[in-house]
Amino acid sequence: xxxxxxxxxxxxxxxxxxxxxxxxxxxxxxxxxxxxxxxxxxxxxxxxxxxxxxxxxxxxxxxxxxxxxxxxxxxxxxxxxxxxxxxxxxxxxxxxxxxxxxxxxxxxxxxxxxxxxxxxxxxxxxxxxxxxxxxxxxxxxxxxxxxxxxxxxxxxxxxxxxxxxxxxxxxxxxxxxxxxxxxxxxxxxxxxxxxxxxxxxxxxxxxxxxxxxxxxxxxxxxxxxxxxxxxxxxxxxxxxxxxxxxxxxxxxxxxxxxxxxxxxxxxxxxxxxxxxxxxxxxxxxxxxxxxxxxxxxxxxxxxxxxxxxxxxxxxxxxxxxxxx
Amino acid sequence: xxxxxxxxxxxxxxxxxxxxxxxxxxxxxxxxxxxxxxxxxxxxxxxxxxxxxxxxxxxxxxxxxxxxxxxxxxxxxxxxxxxxxxxxxxxxxxxxxxxxxxxxxxxxxxxxxxxxxxxxxxxxxxxxxxxxxxxxxxxxxxxxxxxxxxxxxxxxxxxxxxxxxxxxxxxxxxxxxxxxxxxxxxxxxxxxxxxxxxxxxxxxxxxxxxxxxxxxxxxxxxxxxxxxxxxxxxxxxxxxxxxxxxxxxxxxxxxxxxxxxxxxxxxxxxxxxxxxxxxxxxxxxxxxxxxxxxxxxxxxxxxxxxxxxxxxxxxxxxxxxxxxxxxxxxxxxxxxxxxxxxxxxxxxxxxxxxxxxxxxxxxxxxxxxxxxxxxxxxxxxxxxxxxxxxxxxxxxxxxxxxxxxxxxxxxxxxxxxxxxxxxxxxxxxxxxxxxxxxxxxxxxxxxxxxxxxxxxxxxxxxxxxxxxxxxxxxxxxxxxxxxxxxxxxxxxxxxxxxxxxxxxxxxxxxxxxxxxxxxxxxxxxxxxxxxxxxxxxxxxxxxxxxxxxxxxxxxxxxxxxxxxx
Numbered sequence: 001x002x003x004x005x006x007x008x009x010x011x012x013x014x015x016x017x018x019x020x021x022x023x024x025x026x027x028x029x030x031x032x033x034x035x036x037x038x039x040x041x042x043x044x045x046x047x048x049x050x051x052x053x054x055x056x057x058x059x060x061x062x063x064x065x066x067x068x069x070x071x072x073x074x075x076x077x078x079x080x081x082x083x084x085x086x087x088x089x090x091x092x093x094x095x096x097x098x099x100x101x102x103x104x105x106x107x108x109x110x111x112x113x114x115x116x117x118x119x120x121x122x123x124x125x126x127x128x129x130x131x132x133x134x135x136x137x138x139x140x141x142x143x144x145x146x147x148x149x150x151x152x153x154x155x156x157x158x159x160x161x162x163x164x165x166x167x168x169x170x171x172x173x174x175x176x177x178x179x180x181x182x183x184x185x186x187x188x189x190x191x192x193x194x195x196x197x198x199x200x201x202x203x204x205x206x207x208x209x210x211x212x213x214x215x216x217x218x219x220x221x222x223x224x225x226x227x228x229x230x231x232x233x234x235x236x237x238x239x240x241x242x243x244x245x246x247x248x249x250x251x252x253x254x255x256x257x258x259x260x261x262x263x264x265x266x267x268x269x270x271x272x273x274x275x276x277x278x279x280x281x282x283x284x285x286x287x288x289x290x291x292x293x294x295x296x297x298x299x300x301x302x303x304x305x306x307x308x309x310x311x312x313x314x315x316x317x318x319x320x321x322x323x324x
Numbered sequence: 325x326x327x328x329x330x331x332x333x334x335x336x337x338x339x340x341x342x343x344x345x346x347x348x349x350x351x352x353x354x355x356x357x358x359x360x361x362x363x364x365x366x367x368x369x370x371x372x373x374x375x376x377x378x379x380x381x382x383x384x385x386x387x388x389x390x391x392x393x394x395x396x397x398x399x400x401x402x403x404x405x406x407x408x409x410x411x412x413x414x415x416x417x418x419x420x421x422x423x424x425x426x427x428x429x430x431x432x433x434x435x436x437x438x439x440x441x442x443x444x445x446x447x448x449x450x451x452x453x454x455x456x457x458x459x460x461x462x463x464x465x466x467x468x469x470x471x472x473x474x475x476x477x478x479x480x481x482x483x484x485x486x487x488x489x490x491x492x493x494x495x496x497x498x499x500x501x502x503x504x505x506x507x508x509x510x511x512x513x514x515x516x517x518x519x520x521x522x523x524x525x526x527x528x529x530x531x532x533x534x535x536x537x538x539x540x541x542x543x544x545x546x547x548x549x550x551x552x553x554x555x556x557x558x559x560x561x562x563x564x565x566x567x568x569x570x571x572x573x574x575x576x577x578x579x580x581x582x583x584x585x586x587x588x589x590x591x592x593x594x595x596x597x598x599x600x601x602x603x604x605x606x607x608x609x610x611x612x613x614x615x616x617x618x619x620x621x622x623x624x625x626x627x628x629x630x631x632x633x634x635x636x637x638x639x640x641x642x643x644x645x646x647x648x649x650x651x652x653x654x655x656x657x658x659x660x661x662x663x664x665x666x667x668x669x670x671x672x673x674x675x676x677x678x679x680x681x682x683x684x685x686x687x688x689x690x691x692x693x694x695x696x697x698x699x700x701x702x703x704x705x706x707x708x709x710x711x712x713x714x715x716x717x718x719x720x721x722x723x724x725x726x727x728x729x730x731x732x733x734x735x736x737x738x739x740x741x742x743x744x745x746x747x748x749x750x751x752x753x754x755x756x757x758x759x760x761x762x763x764x765x766x767x768x769x770x771x772x773x774x775x776x777x778x779x780x781x782x783x784x785x786x787x788x789x790x791x792x793x794x795x796x797x798x799x800x801x802x803x804x805x806x807x808x809x810x811x812x813x814x815x816x817x818x819x820x821x822x823x824x825x826x827x828x829x830x831x832x833x834x835x836x837x838x839x840x841x842x843x844x845x846x847x848x849x850x851x852x853x854x855x856x857x858x859x860x861x862x863x864x865x866x867x868x869x870x871x872x873x874x875x876x877x878x879x880x881x882x883x884x885x886x887x888x889x
Contacts, residue, residue, distance in 0.1 A: 030741075031748035037378050039747035052453035053378060056507050086370035087379055088508040094370060097528050161563060168567060169560050174530040174553050274560040276368050276528055284367050289744055 007313050011306050018302040023071050026294045027064070029286075033057055033084040036289040057084055071295070080299075081292035085284045091296040094281060099263075099300075101171055102277040105193055106266040107259070109200035114255050117205040121212025122244045125220060126235075137209055144206030152199045152272040159195060166195040169274035196273045200266055204258075208251065215247035222246075249320060256312030260305030264297070356888045357881035358532065358549040359851050362561045362573045363867040368528040368554050373514040375493040376447075376454035376506065382552050383533045385493060386872035388518040392422055392441070393490035396871045397599050397764055398863050403486075404874070407436070407494060407517065417481045417812045420489060424472040429538035430496050431514075431521035438468045443497035445476065445489075453507045457488045481810040483817065487766045491870065519545040519877045529554055539877075546880035547851065548888065568592075571851050572879075574865040576717065576843045579637050584845060591849040595856045595864055596639050596841030601762045601771070602718065603836040604725065607755050608796045612699060613707075617686035619796075619832040622757070624670050624679035625728040631837055635720035640838040657768055657821040665829055672836075679732040688733075696735035706735045707756035710749060713740035721837060722759050751788045753781075753795060760792045762834070767817075769808050772824045775834050776801045796833045842868060850886035853878045 031039075034054045062070075074081065080091035117140075124133040143151060160166040167173070173188040180186065219225065220243055228238045267279030278297060285293040363382045372380050375389035392408035408422040428436035445466045448454045462482040467475045476489055496515050503509045514521055517540065520533035534549040555561035558575055565573045566584050577584055577594075585592045604626065606613035613619060632640045670678055683689075687700035698704050709729075711722040722738045729736035736757075741749065749755045763774045774780070778797035781788045788795075801824065808820045828834070844864035846854045855864045855875060862871035881887035 029745070031744035035748050035751065036744040039743045049378075049453060049455045049458070052451070052455070056453045082508065083370070085367075085379075086372075087377065088372065088374075088510050089370040098368070156563075161567065168563055168569070169555065170529055170553065172529070174551070177525060178527050271556045272560075274554070274556045276554075280367055280556050287742060287744065 003317065004313065007310065011310055015303065015306055018306075019072075019075065019299065020068075022295050022298045022302070023068055026286075026289070026291050029289060031289055033289045033291065036287065037084070057082075057087075075299075080296040083285075083293040083296075084290040085288035085293060086281075086290075091292050094293060095278065095296055095300060098276060098278045098281050101275065102263065102266070102279070105171075105197060105269070105275060105277065106200065106262040106279075109197040109266070110204070110258055110262040112197070113201045113204035114208050114251075114258070116201065117208025118212045118248065118251060120205070121209040122216055122239060122247075124209065125213045125216030125247075126239050126243075128217070133213070137206070137213065140202070140206030140209055142206075144203050146203070148199070148203050149268050149272065151203055152196075152269060155195065155199055156272055167192050171276050192275075196266075196269045196275050199272075200269055208254075211251055211254065212247065215250060216243055219243050219247040245319065249316065252315055252319070253309075253312050256308040256315075257305065260308035261301065263304035264301040353543070353546050354881050354887050355546045355548070357547045357851065357886045358551050358888070359547050359571045359876075359879055360551045360553065360569065361866050362553065362555065362565065362570045362575060364558065364561070364574060367556055369526070369531060369552070370528065371510055371512050371523070371526055371531075373511040373523065374506070374509050375495065375516075376456060377509075378453075378456070381531070382867070383520065383550060384514075385869045386866065387520040387533060387550065387876045388514060388516045389493040389495065390517045390873070391491045391493055391870065392424075393486070394870050394874065395487055395490060395766055396862055396874075397766070398597060398860065398871070403490065406873075407441075408490070411486055411490065413486070413812065414475075417483070418478045419475050420478065420485050421469065421473060421475045422489070424474065425540060426472045428517055428540040430498075431516055431536045431538055432496075432499075433538060434496065434498055434515075436494075436496075436517055437471045438474045439471075440494050440497045441474045442466050442468050443501065444492060444494045447495070447500065447506060448492070451507055456493075457491050459488055459492060461488070481812060483809055483812055484765075484767065484769065519873060520550055524549065541877060544877045546853075546878075547876075550876060565845060568847060568849070571847055572854070572866050572875075573845045574843055574867045575845070577845065578716075580639075580845060588847070588849070591847045592845070593848065593854070593856060594845040595854075596844065597860075597863055598640060598839030599764055599842045599863060600840040601764060601836055602721075602759065602838060602840050603762055603834050604757065605750070605755075605760050605792055605794045605834055606757045607753055608794050609753055610756065612688070612705060613757070613794075615686065616831055617682055618688065619794075619835075620669060620671075621679040621682040621686070621688075621732060622729065622734075623832055623835040624673070624675050624682060625732040625734075626725050626835060626837060627674040627728050628672060628837060629674060631721045631724050635717045635724060636838065636840065637717075639841055657818055658825050659822045662822070662826050662829055665826070669829070669832075671829065671832070674728065676728060676731045679728075683732060683734075690733065695733075697733040704735070708737055708739045710739050710741065710746060710755050710758040712743045712746045714742075718759055725759075725837075750792050753786055753788065758792075759837070761840075762836075763791055768821050768825070769805070769817075772801075772821070772828060773805050776824065776828065777805050778802055794834050796831055798827065798831075801827055848882060850882055851879045852882050853880050 034050050034057065037053070038050060083089050083091050083094050086094045120132060120136060124137050127133060156168070160168050171189060171192050172178070172185060176185050176188055178185065225238060225242055228242045264278060264282065266277065267283060269275060270277040270280040271283070281293065282297045284290070285297065361382070369381055373384045373388060374380055375384050390407050392406060393411065394404040394406045396402060396404065407428060408424050411420060411422045413420055422441070424438060424441065430436055445459065445463070448459055449463060452460055462478045462480065462485055464477040464479045466477065469475055476485070478485055494517065499515050500506060514523060516536070519536055519539050521536040522534040524532040524534050530551060530553045532549040532551050535545055539545065555564065561573070562575055562577050564570050565575060565577065566587065580594050585594055604622070606619055606622065608614045632638060666672065683697055688697045688705070690696060691698045691702045692704065696705065709722045709726050711718050719738070719740060726736040726738050750758055750760060763770050765771060774791035775793055776797070778799070779802055780791065780793065781795070804820050804824055808817055811817050811820065842863050842865035846864065848854070855861050862874040864875055866872050
């Protein structure tokens, strides 16, 4: 229990530092939101209008420390401000709309990728040198070694554009009304999610598989495995409860991290497939110098990663009594 | 002609007009269908149908909220009456009167009249952040003359006031007067006068704008709705256009004749008209760009032809006159002597040897033997050409230019910051040289005012408030620009533009690399009625804020299936 209390204190400090960096880093970039907006208009805004807009967005030249304290104050009140790229929508609304899709796609795909990769890794280590170890593992590692962008574009071009097996873009067929009660709409959502999810799973699985396999091999040499086998336990029992349970510990931390980052959206997936989500908003926010939205998204990612890490700590304690 | 005869004539005219309408309806223009529109890759939608806001959702300023007058840059700014039937300046040109249509209803059925125009202009005055047009540059109040006549008072003579007020989007007083903060108002259920006012099925992915039941053009629009799917970028929307998923597009598609038109030559079309002048800016606050000879040498070292062919896939042409800043529709403004000067100086002609000679003669030689030319005092010259990261066509153009500069013995390289940094650099004077767009206007004045007006630079911060400039200035030019606004005599205006063109050319203030087209591609397999070279009734690009309404109201479905039957 002391361990967890200590960790909680650590996370609080980390969160505070993150919140502060969150404020200062975006402001170090050149240009401000109004310049960015003007840039998008290709110069068709009047100077006077730009000044008035700066005032509207609250970017008058208050000293930076004053701005910082206003920011903290607003944060405590749960007020993230108004987005500028999606002006005049509040940041919470923008994030809320996008988060649903992100969790659905990136969240599910990350879990599938982890579970699949880990199971394959266990299997590959158990049956070393057999099909899963000598064919699937190199193949997945090979795909994982390509830049994600390239794999996604290639699959989009071949499977969606060329063969027309999958839709080209968007999260559902735009000619259907959004209605979660209608099977037609749900089918369409699944259809549209299939290819983007597949790209995330196939590119991520190799890493999980390799990591798990190597951990397993280390564990399989331990005496207690030999003992378990000598006791006459079933192969399955030895593989899963004796070997895998001990080998999975390092992977859990990695998984918690990646789950936290999944909240940040699968940026490249969202761009390649024109799929709604947090990642694309983050990119727009950076390009548009949309400080409020950037702060909102970064804060959410930070908190998600911290929370996921905390969960990992808890799971660790449960899995490994030595950590208690 | 006596009064009765006049009345009779008017009555006859009205009758023949209404007969014309009936005749048009008899020819049975099919109606219905949903046109899929892509203006550009803009990410996901967030509902904002406030036409005065800086970033309204697509269609808001194009087909939902209307201006008084439609100015089409294609006709050299010839006005098409829209909410106003006509306008005129007062005798002393310090007041501008608009006569409004009396048959316009708001989409909720309320009558549109002078009160709405007065309300809108006063709203803009009260909230300068809503001034998209620049009305406040000369606005001195607005008066309602009668229900369908409005007079705008000008601070001083401002000969372009009609183009500015004419483009003002008018909002309904009966709705907007209750809005507390119109700047942050997102106007989710808009009431407007345009052809498409009904927002349907709004999601961050897609929305429909459907027909205004009370639209003032009888029988129009012919199609039911316009659909605006969201795409994260040009690659994604290009793929959709090529795939045939889009009816009306405004994208730059590389090698479009092969990648799009050739797929279905019968239905897939593109029509590119030059509207967007791009050019080369230098920062004349830095040496050696303050030297006109150096600027001239740079202009001579630009390979205009290769840029047009390679970077822009041959979509643009760069005749010598264009490179010198004069577009075909404005050529009448230019004195013959200026054309001679252009030829003499070799502007707009790629000639590296001549550029080298120009540099040699001005004293730029390689003194330290590193292979690059140096300043006459021996200090090395090294500069960058700035362009936005990812804008592939102009990045290629910048690379071709920097190659030309290198061939002339100058140590030039290309840098590609992101768009906001690029913009901040240009406006803050924090660059060596840069590619960039210029402003197209109804007259050549807008172009020269943006590039040559020194009063646009804030003396305190050094920021150019707004547009791009090479920062080659002369108080005499500021005066000429001011004089133009205060002149109501076309001959005098023409003489002023002549002098400005002469100064622009003589001082090589800025070098144009071409007038880029309004990217516009369409497929007629589902809908017809798009403008093209044979029927150039408007610029076709769906993002064009003024003319897209002319196209949208003219589209009609091609067969029973696309009409939604």
